[in-house]
Amino acid sequence: MKSDIILPSRTMDFIKLVFSHxxxxxxxxxxxxxxxxxxxxxxxxxVPRTTTPTYTLIREKMVExxxxxxxxxxxxxNGVKDQKPNxxxxxxxxxxxxEMFNLGxxxxxxxxxxxxxxYAIVREAKRRNPxxxxxSLDQMITGVSTYGHITVNEVKLGEQAxxxxxxxxxxxxxxxxxxxxxxxPSLRNIAIGVYNVLYxxxxxxxxxxxxxxxxxxASSITDQVLRDYAKNIQAILAVDSCLSVGAIQAxxxxxxxxxxxxxxxxxxxxxxxxxxxxxxDAEVDLQPAERGREAFKAAMSAIDQQPFDFDQQLQNxxxxxxxxxxxSRIITKTNxxxxxxxxxxxxxNRNAAR
Numbered sequence: 001m002k003s004d005i006i007l008p009s010r011t012m013d014f015i016k017l018v019f020s021h022x023x024x025x026x027x028x029x030x031x032x033x034x035x036x037x038x039x040x041x042x043x044x045x046x047v048p049r050t051t052t053p054t055y056t057l058i059r060e061k062m063v064e065x066x067x068x069x070x071x072x073x074x075x076x077x078n079g080v081k082d083q084k085p086n087x088x089x090x091x092x093x094x095x096x097x098x099e100m101f102n103l104g105x106x107x108x109x110x111x112x113x114x115x116x117x118x119y120a121i122v123r124e125a126k127r128r129n130p131x132x133x134x135x136s137l138d139q140m141i142t143g144v145s146t147y148g149h150i151t152v153n154e155v156k157l158g159e160q161a162x163x164x165x166x167x168x169x170x171x172x173x174x175x176x177x178x179x180x181x182x183x184x185p186s187l188r189n190i191a192i193g194v195y196n197v198l199y200x201x202x203x204x205x206x207x208x209x210x211x212x213x214x215x216x217x218a219s220s221i222t223d224q225v226l227r228d229y230a231k232n233i234q235a236i237l238a239v240d241s242c243l244s245v246g247a248i249q250a251x252x253x254x255x256x257x258x259x260x261x262x263x264x265x266x267x268x269x270x271x272x273x274x275x276x277x278x279x280x281d282a283e284v285d286l287q288p289a290e291r292g293r294e295a296f297k298a299a300m301s302a303i304d305q306q307p308f309d310f311d312q313q314l315q316n317x318x319x320x321x322x323x324x325x326x327x328s329r330i331i332t333k334t335n336x337x338x339x340x341x342x343x344x345x346x347x348x349n350r351n352a353a354r
């Protein structure tokens with residue numbers, strides 16, 4: 001027996017109404033899921049490569065500070081060369097930053113692949129509504145005004161290394177200064193800082209050598225200097241950690257580890273290991289985590305429309321750029337534990353033995 005159920009017209013209208021509202025609610029939920037969360041403060045960061053320890057530490061510090069903020073702060077990080085080695089990285093950099101803009105970042109921290117082509121990125125940031133303030137990191141963006149610039153004071157790094165050397169030698173003796181290759185401005189600036197200090201001491205004799213940026217060359221050059229001057233060298237100052245490591249190899253070969261003071265700039269993992277082992281005297285640590293702190297602080301100030309807290313204005317083409325310098329410090333046998341966050345592998349066995 002066939003049974004047909006016919007619903008009253010009012011019941012049908014009610015069902016249609018419920019279905020219509022449910023569908024509308026579902027669409028609204030889907031749309032909200034596609035939009036970025038307006039309650040978050042997003043800060044974009046773009047650097048050439050995150051895999052270098054410097055930028056790993058900067059990222060970790062910024063994420064840590066973002067989590068401590070009373071606001072909901074999210075760090076959107078882009079290491080342009082991290083995973084796509086064969087791509088057009090300039091185009092990829094612009095694409096990724098465009099994606100950050102579309103996610104609603106409130107500030108952009110940028111170490112550009114090319115300081116000249118980055119002009120277009122800054123221009124696009126200024127066109128946004130509202131405009132996105134740009135803070136350059138370690139590499140100034142050529143010829144364009146930004147909210148501010150954060151970097152290390154390279155001349156001061158050289159001065160710190162040289163002052164330590166002077167303190168340890170009482171301003172006397174013959175010093176071998178290992179400079180880096182010609183054409184690298186950062187290393188040249190460090191060398192300028194070294195000479196700013198050493199030239200003030202009449203009883204310091206300076207022997208300068210230019211070395212390619214590798215340990216083998218630095219070792220060979222140091223070995224030759226020790227032979228030429230019958231080992232009459234009291235100290236060696238290298239403008240980069242890899243050069244100090246190479247110099248130490250030559251010093252050890254001549255059996256003079258305890259007789260020659262060695263100082264480097266950079267605090268690389270190998271150089272810090274040599275300090276721990278008692279084969280190296282000191283390294284200047286650039287403290288990348290502190291630059292991460294300064295970058296985060298600058299981004300939040302820019303978002304709050306506060307003035308940039310700068311140390312100095314540096315020439316940038318025809319304009320002056322407000323610049324904040326990160327902190328640096330001397331690492332020696334007495335305080336090497338300060339680099340544990342930067343080089344945890346050096347402390348694994350030591351911590352396990354405690």
